[in-house]
Each structure stands twice: as structure tokens, then as C-alpha cells.
Amino acid sequence: MKNKDKNISKSTYVVHASTDPLSHHGIVNVPVYHTSTILKPNLDDYRNSRGKYDYGRIGTPTSEASEKAVAELYQMDDAVATPSGLSAISLGILGVLSSGNHALFPDSMYGSGRRFVEHILPRIGVSFDFYDPQTSVEDLSSMISDQTALIYLESPGSQTFEMQDIPAIVRLAHDRNCLVACDNTWATAFYFNANAHNIDVVIEAGTKYISGHSDVSIGYVVSSGATAKQIRQYAKLNGICVAPDDHYLTLRGMRTMRVRLLASQENALAVASWLQDQPEVIAMRHPALPSHPGHHHWKRDFTGSSGLFSFMLNPEIPFSAIDAMVDGLALFGIGDSWGGHESLINQAKIKRSITNLPAGTLLRIYTGIEDKDDLINDLAAGMERLRKAMT
Numbered sequence: 541m542k543n544k545d546k547n548i549s550k551s552t553y554v555v556h557a558s559t560d561p562l563s564h565h566g567i568v569n570v571p572v573y574h575t576s577t578i579l580k581p582n583l584d585d586y587r588n589s590r591g592k593y594d595y596g597r598i599g600t601p602t603s604e605a606s607e608k609a610v611a612e613l614y615q616m617d618d619a620v621a622t623p624s625g626l627s628a629i630s631l632g633i634l635g636v637l638s639s640g641n642h643a644l645f646p647d648s649m650y651g652s653g654r655r656f657v658e659h660i661l662p663r664i665g666v667s668f669d670f671y672d673p674q675t676s677v678e679d680l681s682s683m684i685s686d687q688t689a690l691i692y693l694e695s696p697g698s699q700t701f702e703m704q705d706i707p708a709i710v711r712l713a714h715d716r717n718c719l720v721a722c723d724n725t726w727a728t729a730f731y732f733n734a735n736a737h738n739i740d741v742v743i744e745a746g747t748k749y750i751s752g753h754s755d756v757s758i759g760y761v762v763s764s765g766a767t768a769k770q771i772r773q774y775a776k777l778n779g780i781c782v783a784p785d786d787h788y789l790t791l792r793g794m795r796t797m798r799v800r801l802l803a804s805q806e807n808a809l810a811v812a813s814w815l816q817d818q819p820e821v822i823a824m825r826h827p828a829l830p831s832h833p834g835h836h837h838w839k840r841d842f843t844g845s846s847g848l849f850s851f852m853l854n855p856e857i858p859f860s861a862i863d864a865m866v867d868g869l870a871l872f873g874i875g876d877s878w879g880g881h882e883s884l885i886n887q888a889k890i891k892r893s894i895t896n897l898p899a900g901t902l903l904r905i906y907t908g909i910e911d912k913d914d915l916i917n918d919l920a921a922g923m924e925r926l927r928k929a930m931t
Contacts, residue, residue, distance in 0.1 A: 550613060550730055551798040557612065558605035558791060572788045573600040597781045606787035609794060610750070610760045613729045614742055617764035620775045621782045625725060625745025628759025629653040630660070631780060632721050632743040633690070635761065635771035639665030642687040644680070646673040646704065647895045648697025650723060654891065670893045673702040674834070677712050684716050693722040693739075696834070699850060699888040699904060700897065701825040703834025706841055710738050719767065725749075725879075730801055731844035740767055748879025749846070752793035752800050756786050800881065800909055804847030807883075807907035807915060814916050815851050815905075818923055822900055823852040847907040848878050850888055855899040857930065862887075862901055865926035871910055871918045878906035883915060 564571055576596040580586040593599055603621060611619035622628045629650070637643060645657055647670045661668050667687070671680055673695070684691075691713040695704040706722075713720045721741035724734055728749050734742045744750065746758040763771055809828060816824040816831065824831055827838035828845035838845070853862060866874065872885040888902040907915060 553613065554609070554794045554797050557609035557794060570602055570605040570788070570791060572784045573602045574784055575600060596784075597779060598776060600784060602784045602787045603782065606782075606791050607760070609791060610729075610744070610746070611762055614762045615733075615735045616742070616762050616768070618768040618772055619760045619762040620772055620780070621746070621787065622759040622761065622775070622780055623782055623786075624757045625650075625743075625747050625759040626652045626656065627780065628743045628745065628761050629723065630656050631759075631771065631775055631778075632741045632761045633657070633661075633692070634664075635774040636719055636721070636741060636767060637661075637666050637689055640687060641689040642667045642669075642685055643690040643692065644668065644683055644688065645670050645692045646694050646697060646702075647671065647892050648673045648700050648702050649692070649694055650698040651889060651891060653723070672895050673697050673704050677705065677708045680709065681712055681716075684712075684718065688716065688718050690719050690721060693720060695722070695837070696726055696827050699890050699902065701827055701832070701834075701850060703827050703832070703837040705837055706737055714738065726846050726848060727842055727844070728797070728801065728846070730798065731842050731846065733843075734762075735764075737841065740764075741771070745879075746790050747877060749797060749801060749804075750794055750879075751786075751790040752797060752879060752881065753789070754877065754880030754882065756789045756793070758782055758786050758790050801844070801846065803909040804907055805845050807910070807912040808845065808847040808849055808905075810912040811905065811907050811915055811919065812849050812851070815919065820854050820857060820923065820926065821851050822854050823898065825850045825852070825902075846879075847883075848904070850902050850904040852898070852900040852902050855901070857901065857926065859901070861926045861929035862903075864929040865922040866903070868925050869918055869922050871915055872905070881908050883908040883910060 578593050607619045607621050622631050657668055669683055671683055693704055695706055710720050719740040722734055722739045723743045724732055725745045725748050742762040744760050746760050761771055812826040815821050826849035827834055866885055872883045874886055875884055878884055884906040886904055888904045
């Protein structure tokens with residue numbers, strides 16, 4: 541982007557992020573550099589590591605463009621790319637914790653991240669506790685010890701979409717000399733300004749909305765200052781890197797990120813509003829709907845909502861009827877992940893330590909960029925199959 545204006549909107553920024561055609565013979569997109577070896581012109585330059593690039597694993601113009609684009613999108617100093625969203629979670633945690641530290645995680649944490657915490661942190665001498673994501677600041681304060689170094693946020697929570705009081709938790713954490721990490725995959729930098737909310741470490745699964753086409757696995761850890769240097773060093777020492785084609789595809793997906801987010805948001809609000817009027821649905825978990833218990837936090841802290849939400853069906857509905865509904869859907873694929881162009885549905889898999897859910901079957905929906913009326917009609921036909929299977 542020539543003569544970059546720092547005041548341009550994020551919508552415009554992602555279209556031009558990390559593009560400099562004049563540096564690449566007029567080529568609009570950053571070329572893919574497939575390399576491990578990077579040659580030096582002489583032994584003295586090699587001996588003293590002169591030059592911008594030393595080795596493919598450490599960085600190339602392709603990886604630099606991808607990471608710079610995400611860092612600037614968040615208005616933070618650095619973004620380290622990782623091979624997946626889960627590896628971004630592990631880097632964001634391990635990059636700032638040491639043996640003897642204590643950390644706090646929400647009970648609604650993404651399941652794979654939770655398993656990492658439960659299985660890996662004890663092996664490296666880090667203790668942890670899970671906290672109710674809707675707990676009071678006073679109760680959370682009582683869980684902080686002199687060893688607590690990190691408070692982790694995920695708002696909305698995975699599968700169940702609890703909204704946390706982010707400003708209050710950040711103030712508490714910093715008053716007690718704790719860093720704050722936040723998984724911001726649901727909202728992205730478009731709908732939640734993590735930097736303005738003083739988040740120290742931002743984690744985002746670029747697999748979802750940034751790449752946006754269900755064909756890339758990538759994650760980012762974004763931070764500033766000394767924390768950014770610490771995380772970058774940890775990633776380098778551990779050999780964390782991403783294949784050049786995945787960087788390229790992620791940058792390509794980023795160009796349309798804003799328009800996809802808008803379409804996905806519109807579809808989700810329409811579908812969720814329709815679903816919550818169905819008699820079989822006993823709870824709707826979409827933060828942007830006024831019926832959501834944490835809607836006031838969403839309205840205060842966020843500027844939009846994504847296409848991911850869940851809803852709970854009456855516990856008296858048998859799985860056979862739910863299967864009849866879901867298996868016959870034409871436009872909703874059954875599978876994990878989300879953030880791509882296509883809509884998805886699955887049955888939520890939930891593990892909790894200290895919070896309980898009401899009885900019922902929780903289904904998670906992601907709305908892609910199809911026509912919202914077509915999505916609703918597909919679900920309406922599914923509901924008719926469900927009712928027929930119960931008669």
C-alpha cells in the first residue's frame with residue numbers, strides 16, 4: 541500500500557495490508573517464498589548474520605507480510621504465526637509463563653485449549669484454576685495469589701457463549717501485576733478492539749475468519765513491548781513456523797474478511813432470531829440478541845457479532861428426532877471449525893469443572909455467506925422432520 545494512512549478503516553486496511561507491488565515487480569500479492577536455505581554474499585555476512593533474512597523457518601517476505609498484516613490490524617507491535625489456533629493458544633500461554641507461576645482460565649475455555657492446560661501445564665510446574673466466566677470480580681480476585689501471572693479470557697465462551705466483564709477483569713489483573721491473554725477468534729479485530737481494552741496477549745485462530753475458506757490451518761499470537769519480544773523469542777527457540785503457502789492463502793483470505801464478516805453476521809442474527817421463536821428451542825446463546833444474559837457486556841464492548849452461536853433443544857426430544865433434523869439439512873455441513881464461506885452445524889461437546897448447564901441438547905451453528913432465507917428454509921424443513929419423527 542503506497543502512502544499508507546494510519547487513519548483508514550480496518551475494512552480498507554485488510555484489502556491493502558502488506559501489499560507493495562513496486563517491491564515485487566508490480567505484482568499485487570506478496571509472492572510465495574519456498575525456502576529453507578537463504579544464501580549470504582560472503583562469509584563475513586554469514587558470520588555476523590547480516591541481512592534481513594537468515595533461514596526460512598525464522599522468516600521470509602511471505603511470513604513477514606502475513607504477520608505484519610495481523611499485527612497492524614490489531615494495532616499492536618508484533619504477531620507470531622503458528623501452525624493452528626491451538627498452537628497459538630499454547631504459545632500465548634507458554635510464552636509468558638514459567639515454572640512456579642499460577643494462571644486462571646475460564647471454565648468455558650475452548651475444549652482443545654482446556655486439554656492443553658490440564659495435561660501440559662502441570663508437567664512444567666505451572667499451577668492453574670478454572671473460574672466461572674460469569675463470576676464477580678470480587679470472587680475472581682480471591683482466586684489470585686502472589687504466584688498468579690496470567691488471567692485468560694475467552695469472551696464469548698466456547699460453545700456456550702458466556703460474556704465476560706472484560707474491562708473489570710483487565711483492571712483487576714493489572715492491579716495485581718498479572719498479564720491478560722484473550723482468545724479473540726469469535727470477534728476478530730473488527731468487532732473487538734483488544735488493544736484499546738489493554739489486552740496483553742491476543743490469540744486468534746486464523747483458520748477461521750482471517751483465512752476464511754476452510755482450507756488453511758494457522759494461528760496468531762499478537763502482543764506489544766517486552767511481552768511481544770518474549771513470545772517471539774519463545775516461538776523462535778521452539779521452531780514454531782508456518783508453511784509459506786498457508787501464509788499466502790491467509791493473506792488472500794484477509795482481503796475479503798470484512799465483507800464475509802458482514803454477511804455472516806447478518807445471516808446469524810436472522811437465523812438465531814428465527815430459531816428462538818421455535819417451541820422446541822428452550823435457550824438461545826447469541827450474545828448480540830437482547831435475550832442473551834451477557835448482552836449488556838457485548839453491547840458495551842463489541843462493535844459486531846460473528847456467525848457462530850448455539851441453541852438448546854428441549855431435553856425431552858430424543859436423539860433420533862434431532863438426527864432426523866440435522867442429517868437431512870442441505871446447506872449446513874456437519875463438522876468442526878467455522879469461519880469459512882459455508883454454514884455448519886454440530887452437537888456441542890462440553891466439559892465443565894465448576895459450572896453447570898441446564899438439561900437439553902446443545903447444537904452449535906455457524907452461518908456462512910449463503911442467502912439467509914435459504915438457510916432459514918433449510919432449518920424450517922429440518923424442524924418439520926424433527927416434529928414428524930416425534931409423532
